[in-house]
Amino acid sequence: MTILPIAVDAMGGDKAPAEIVAGAIRASQELEVPVLLVGRPDELGDTGGLEVLEASEVIAMDADPASSVRTMKDSSLVRAAEAVRDGRASAMVSAGNTGATMASALLRMGRIKGVQRPAIATPIPVPGGTPTVLLDAGANAECSPEWLVQFAQMGAVFARSRYGIEAPKVALLSIGEESSKGNPLVKETHKLLAETAWTGGTGARFIGNVEGRDLMTDEADVVVTDGFTGNVALKTLEGALRTIVANLLGAFDASEETRAASAVLWPALGPLYAQLDPENTGGAMLLGVDGVCIISHGSSSSVAMVNAIRVARDMVVGEVVEHLRVAVRPAED
Amino acid sequence: MTILPIAVDAMGGDKAPAEIVAGAIRASQELEVPVLLVGRPDELGDTGGLEVLEASEVIAMDADPASSVRTMKDSSLVRAAEAVRDGRASAMVSAGNTGATMASALLRMGRIKGVQRPAIATPIPVPGGTPTVLLDAGANAECSPEWLVQFAQMGAVFARSRYGIEAPKVALLSIGEESSKGNPLVKETHKLLAETAWTGGTGARFIGNVEGRDLMTDEADVVVTDGFTGNVALKTLEGALRTIVANLLGAFDASEETRAASAVLWPALGPLYAQLDPENTGGAMLLGVDGVCIISHGSSSSVAMVNAIRVARDMVVGEVVEHLRVAVRPAED
Numbered sequence: 001m002t003i004l005p006i007a008v009d010a011m012g013g014d015k016a017p018a019e020i021v022a023g024a025i026r027a028s029q030e031l032e033v034p035v036l037l038v039g040r041p042d043e044l045g046d047t048g049g050l051e052v053l054e055a056s057e058v059i060a061m062d063a064d065p066a067s068s069v070r071t072m073k074d075s076s077l078v079r080a081a082e083a084v085r086d087g088r089a090s091a092m093v094s095a096g097n098t099g100a101t102m103a104s105a106l107l108r109m110g111r112i113k114g115v116q117r118p119a120i121a122t123p124i125p126v127p128g129g130t131p132t133v134l135l136d137a138g139a140n141a142e143c144s145p146e147w148l149v150q151f152a153q154m155g156a157v158f159a160r161s162r163y164g165i166e167a168p169k170v171a172l173l174s175i176g177e178e179s180s181k182g183n184p185l186v187k188e189t190h191k192l193l194a195e196t197a198w199t200g201g202t203g204a205r206f207i208g209n210v211e212g213r214d215l216m217t218d219e220a221d222v223v224v225t226d227g228f229t230g231n232v233a234l235k236t237l238e239g240a241l242r243t244i245v246a247n248l249l250g251a252f253d254a255s256e257e258t259r260a261a262s263a264v265l266w267p268a269l270g271p272l273y274a275q276l277d278p279e280n281t282g283g284a285m286l287l288g289v290d291g292v293c294i295i296s297h298g299s300s301s302s303v304a305m306v307n308a309i310r311v312a313r314d315m316v317v318g319e320v321v322e323h324l325r326v327a328v329r330p331a332e333d
Numbered sequence: 334m335t336i337l338p339i340a341v342d343a344m345g346g347d348k349a350p351a352e353i354v355a356g357a358i359r360a361s362q363e364l365e366v367p368v369l370l371v372g373r374p375d376e377l378g379d380t381g382g383l384e385v386l387e388a389s390e391v392i393a394m395d396a397d398p399a400s401s402v403r404t405m406k407d408s409s410l411v412r413a414a415e416a417v418r419d420g421r422a423s424a425m426v427s428a429g430n431t432g433a434t435m436a437s438a439l440l441r442m443g444r445i446k447g448v449q450r451p452a453i454a455t456p457i458p459v460p461g462g463t464p465t466v467l468l469d470a471g472a473n474a475e476c477s478p479e480w481l482v483q484f485a486q487m488g489a490v491f492a493r494s495r496y497g498i499e500a501p502k503v504a505l506l507s508i509g510e511e512s513s514k515g516n517p518l519v520k521e522t523h524k525l526l527a528e529t530a531w532t533g534g535t536g537a538r539f540i541g542n543v544e545g546r547d548l549m550t551d552e553a554d555v556v557v558t559d560g561f562t563g564n565v566a567l568k569t570l571e572g573a574l575r576t577i578v579a580n581l582l583g584a585f586d587a588s589e590e591t592r593a594a595s596a597v598l599w600p601a602l603g604p605l606y607a608q609l610d611p612e613n614t615g616g617a618m619l620l621g622v623d624g625v626c627i628i629s630h631g632s633s634s635s636v637a638m639v640n641a642i643r644v645a646r647d648m649v650v651g652e653v654v655e656h657l658r659v660a661v662r663p664a665e666d
Binding site: 018028080126127128138141142173175181182183185186211212213214216217225226227228229231232233234235236237238239240241242243244247248251252256257258261262264265268269272276317 | 362366367372403405459460461473475506514515516517519544545546547548550558559561562564565566567568569570571572573574575576577579580583584587588590591593594597598601602605609
């Protein structure tokens with residue numbers, strides 16, 4: 001299947017543009033997917049023959065999202081989103097300012113009809129299993145029960161498209177399994193999710209509440225929560241993994257003997273490490289905008305970019321936006 | 334200093350009563366602290382000469398807290414709380430039903446004057462550093478900004494009493510460092526904490542917002558949040574640690590070679606493992622009730638009980654309840 005190019009924000013991310021461009025070149029070669037680099041041509045270095053869409057401005061990693069997108073109309077992020085809107089690209093990928101990526105996508109691509117709020121779907125690694133899709137991972141600090149039901153619909157479509165799960169187990173993040181546990185938002189959402197009408201053609205099954213300790217297990221395929229709680233959970237998990245890995249590597253490197261011993265262990269530990277490495281998860285997806293928008297980690301290297309571009313391609317080929325459109329369509333349509 | 338006995342709920346916890354009694358006996362010997370076992374005398378086995386307070390009922394781990402405490406007046410949890418109220422014990426410790434432990438303590442001991450809501454303060458391990466005190470870790474699913482300010486006061490007193498931190502760094506859990514980030518509760522609380530009047534004599538300093546990834550670091554000594562978010566963060570962290578440790582141990586045990594290699598690494602890894610083991614954290618404390626109430630993990634072994642009883646003793650000797658009373662006293666008193 002031939003697809004339009006993937007628009008890559010060459011200027012976004014802690015390691016931009018060098019690692020971003022390197023990843024884009026590798027992706028175009030290894031995945032045979034066309035890539036459109038968006039950014040300042042004279043800062044990109046050797047682009048390996050990739051097409052470049054010129055954009056003169058760069059939204060900084062810590063810039064205010066709303067005002068940046070409003071004022072910096074020639075920024076790489078805004079131009080990348082416009083390329084999707086205008087049919088010049090099939091998807092956008094950025095490792096830049098997350099808020100500005102969301103705002104660019106939302107303002108330029110618009111929402112899928114019927115979507116109340118887009119949400120960030122982030123894969124949580126499950127060693128030896130399929131990642132758990134957590135949403136909303138930070139797009140909406142405040143949510144209504146109805147939005148969370150739509151997140152459940154969109155998350156189920158995403159889990160199906162990305163991981164091939166035919167009947168995704170959807171759960172609600174709470175502080176106990178009982179439907180009586182949680183805050184008012186969770187209790188009200190639980191009631192709505194317990195009715196099966198929302199599942200539509202998604203194949204989803206609501207399995208009830210789960211707790212934070214279930215995120216890195218196969219308990220659920222999709223876990224729904226508000227963007228505040230989701231972001232806290234995601235960052236807590238990232239922090240825990242980072243602390244453990246740093247301390248483990250320190251222990252492995254303590255002496256000549258431990259270095260030799262860790263070399264023996266590496267064949268057993270390597271696959272685990274690879275599964276937990278954010279570089280390999282392929283990035284999060286902004287669900288609900290009218291186009292494919294992949295949000296990669298700010299620290300993305302070229303490897304992370306290859307994986308993010310692969311996910312973007314898969315989502316385009318799998319027509320995930322069309323499936324989302326059907327899943328959220330109000331019954332009266 | 335001679336103190337009244339620590340009342341230990343002998344019937345609470347997944348491994349009760351055997352491990353609880355074993356831990357109580359060890360604590361009384363090793364710490365030279367008097368222990369009062371509360372439960373069914375004929376189920377406790379050899380109590381090593383410890384005093385027993387008879388209680389005929391047991392609140393199950395999954396029982397409804399409020400109704401259990403209301404109807405089971407002769408339960409070990411209710412009797413333990415009454416022992417503190419009646420001046421027969423200086424503190425209570427339980428590894429049983431957390432909700433019922435809170436309800437027993439609240440209903441029998443009452444609140445410290447001025448406290449709006451008690452909160453659970455849970456130590457989060459920081460490898461190589463002092464644990465971060467997280468509160469509320471689950472007592473109040475819904476909170477007001479004013480309650481969170483009081484949690485900050487109480488958390489600072491606790492960090493000082495338990496870890497000897499003279500000027501605790503207090504932070505607010507959010508989804509970005511900027512005061513504009515977060516949900517309405519966080520934004521409003523940020524404003525209140527930014528005023529310094531609340532710190533009173535606690536020595537606390539408000540350092541602003543932190544994110545989930547800062548919990549296992551030395552960034553803050555006390556992190557304040559509502560009980561829903563706090564419980565999700567805590568469970569997420571526990572789940573991540575459990576998944577990693579299980580997978581590591583599996584890798585270490587993969588073959589003869591890896592077992593030999595892991596034996597070489599153990600001197601370097603052991604201290605890390607010990608710091609992360611919930612058995613060693615000594616349990617959480619319910620802050621704001623008029624007495625010392627230590628909540629130990631449901632899976633507590635005798636080792637965890639020894640540590641929990643040690644913390645209970647330290648909190649009694651350090652007169653933490655008196656310090657809390659001063660910290661939350663309204664200015665007009």
